[in-house]
Amino acid sequence: AQSVSQHNHHVILSEAASLELGCNYSYGGTVNLFWYVQYPGQHLQLLLKYFSGDPLVKGIKGFEAEFIKSKFSFNLRKPSVQWSDTAEYFCAVTANSGNTPLVFGKGTRLSVIA
């Protein structure tokens, strides 16, 4: 069975600081990887996903993530955060074979202060 670890429970950054949120997954086969974001009072929305091709994936709002297969990692990055990036971020994985639901990490809460 797949599992996902997000190492940071709560991250606090000042505006314009750079962001990197860690995500590691456990699964021996080919995977699809996702980052979802949940802004306060809003529903989960997709930031970006990887399923094949270039391991550096660019998403919305200036976010990017890099799939490093040898490290089973899919870390999320943003060079300069804004106050509006305050949200909870979830890394998730599905197996590439068959029909599988998303397996989520526990989430990382990001607080950006002015």
Add this chain to the structure above:
Amino acid sequence: GAGVSQSPSNKVTEKGKDVELRCDPISGHTALYWYRQSLGQGLEFLIYFQGNSAPDKSGLPSDRFSAERTGGSVSTLTIQRTQQEDSAVYLCASSLQSSGSETQYFGPGTRLLVL
């Protein structure tokens, strides 16, 4: 455009009562998923539908939980004899197909509180 909708948005019930939660997926999406989001457990998969059939019910926590989908569209999650530990936000998602690479689009959730 219309996204995934869920009703009710909030539900307060007494322990032992039954509740029904409804999900309207995006039109044309054949796959529908139910997840539960709670403080201690994070986001957990409950069940998914491909059309009207449920190939994977492995996440349902007990036989008090059941779900159905009719007409390949609306789905209802039913919790019988609710317990306090059922308190959580119940999320529904839909995708065009049930392939692992498909994006799942989430609804706003139903916040359930069992007193």
